[in-house]
Amino acid sequence: MNAVTARTPALASRLPRVGTTIFTVMSALATQHGAVNLGQGFPDFDCDPALLDAVNQAMRSGLNQYPPMAGVPVLRDAVARKIEALYGHRYDPGDEITITAGATQAILTAILASVHPGDEVIVLEPCYDSYAPNIELAGGRVVRVALAAGTFRPDFAAIDAAITRRTRAIIVNTPHNPSATVWSHADLDRLAALLRPTDVLLIADEVYEHMVFDGVAHASASSHPELAARAFAVSSFGKTYHVTGWKVGYVAAPRELTAEFRKVHQFNVFTVNTPVQHGLARYMADPRPYMELAAFYQRKRDLFRAGLARTRLRLLPSEGTYFQCVDYSAISDRSEEDFCRWLTTDIGVAAIPLSAFYEDGRNQQLARFCFAKRDETLTTALERLARL
Numbered sequence: 001m002n003a004v005t006a007r008t009p010a011l012a013s014r015l016p017r018v019g020t021t022i023f024t025v026m027s028a029l030a031t032q033h034g035a036v037n038l039g040q041g042f043p044d045f046d047c048d049p050a051l052l053d054a055v056n057q058a059m060r061s062g063l064n065q066y067p068p069m070a071g072v073p074v075l076r077d078a079v080a081r082k083i084e085a086l087y088g089h090r091y092d093p094g095d096e097i098t099i100t101a102g103a104t105q106a107i108l109t110a111i112l113a114s115v116h117p118g119d120e121v122i123v124l125e126p127c128y129d130s131y132a133p134n135i136e137l138a139g140g141r142v143v144r145v146a147l148a149a150g151t152f153r154p155d156f157a158a159i160d161a162a163i164t165r166r167t168r169a170i171i172v173n174t175p176h177n178p179s180a181t182v183w184s185h186a187d188l189d190r191l192a193a194l195l196r197p198t199d200v201l202l203i204a205d206e207v208y209e210h211m212v213f214d215g216v217a218h219a220s221a222s223s224h225p226e227l228a229a230r231a232f233a234v235s236s237f238g239k240t241y242h243v244t245g246w247k248v249g250y251v252a253a254p255r256e257l258t259a260e261f262r263k264v265h266q267f268n269v270f271t272v273n274t275p276v277q278h279g280l281a282r283y284m285a286d287p288r289p290y291m292e293l294a295a296f297y298q299r300k301r302d303l304f305r306a307g308l309a310r311t312r313l314r315l316l317p318s319e320g321t322y323f324q325c326v327d328y329s330a331i332s333d334r335s336e337e338d339f340c341r342w343l344t345t346d347i348g349v350a351a352i353p354l355s356a357f358y359e360d361g362r363n364q365q366l367a368r369f370c371f372a373k374r375d376e377t378l379t380t381a382l383e384r385l386a387r388l
């Protein structure tokens with residue numbers, strides 16, 4: 001008998017340029033060197049016990065089987081009510097709201113549902129790292145437009161110049177990770193004017209919608225009737241309720257867009273965790289947790305900024321999200337990645353280089369910290385950063 005050799009066939013990668021992300025690298029380095037990890041964006045504190053109770057109760061009462069494909073009706077109702085109360089737009093929870101496995105799956109699904117091979121999708125750099133691979137998986141072409149250097153404001157002339165007959169969608173993220181800037185209603189008006197003569201869709205990544213500071217209101221695509229008519233508005237319970245590991249989010253979109261979205265959703269996740277959906281629906285009955293979130297994070301931002309102001313780091317504005325960017329050019333001329341590695345190994349605080357959010361890895365001597373941390377964690381980090 002001939003010996004059979006097991007052989008794993010070679011695979012041509014669908015995403016040949018994707019490797020280990022800097023987030024994983026910096027977190028591993030932080031653990032290895034006992035550094036305070038202000039790199040990856042998630043809280044180091046727990047969620048409200050009332051939310052855990054609500055999910056627990058749902059599990060114990062037998063809500064553990066497949067929910068309806070689009071999400072449990074009570075949660076879709078709660079989301080529709082919240083959007084109407086905050087942004088003045090009534091989505092039909094039956095046909096226009098879908099519960100997703102986090103914002104990440106919502107964005108991928110919106111792209112797979114709308115982008116055909118050869119279509120172009122505009123992303124505004126720096127941007128969240130899933131957008132470009134998502135577009136490539138759909139066979140689309142990523143068109144990168146830089147936010148203005150220094151201010152990270154949208155450059156509408158550059159966006160206008162990037163729109164072609166092939167443009168299928170533009171992805172806008174406000175409040176913005178990593179720059180912590182927010183779009184104004186005037187920005188939405190300018191975008192609407194650019195998109196008016198086109199069939200370009202808007203994918204609005206609004207996962208930090210409840211973290212806008214200094215009394216400013218979040219400018220949601222849902223609040224702008226013209227944009228809402230062409231938008232997938234995406235949000236995430238993970239960010240809002242300090243449960244990033246639960247991976248539950250939602251997308252609100254006009255019924256024609258939702259119908260196509262659900263065709264793809266049906267065959268990539270089909271449904272999302274039943275008891276968590278019921279728990280979230282019950283917890284959402286009280287608007288205070290999300291209405292008070294901005295004040296909660298603004299206080300942490302101010303604590304963190306007050307400490308950083310005593311160093312040679314130059315603080316960029318933090319208008320929203322739970323991120324704070326700093327310019328370290330007065331301290332070092334190292335590249336961003338080298339500086340962040342040094343900060344982790346020698347100073348004991350992990351940060352993320354802004355270059356990680358650009359395709360060309362450009363170096364602007366900027367780093368991003370996450371302040372979604374207990375006050376003690378922030379204080380320890382600030383004691384270490386005081387050496388700078």
Ligand SMILES: Cc1ncc(COP(=O)(O)O)c(C=O)c1O
Pocket residue numbers: 041101102103104105128173177205207235236237238239244247248249
């Ligand atoms: C801009 C942005 N979009 C989407 C996500 C992903 O959200 P989720 O965890 O709900 O998938 C994140 C998480 O860091 C983010 O920063």
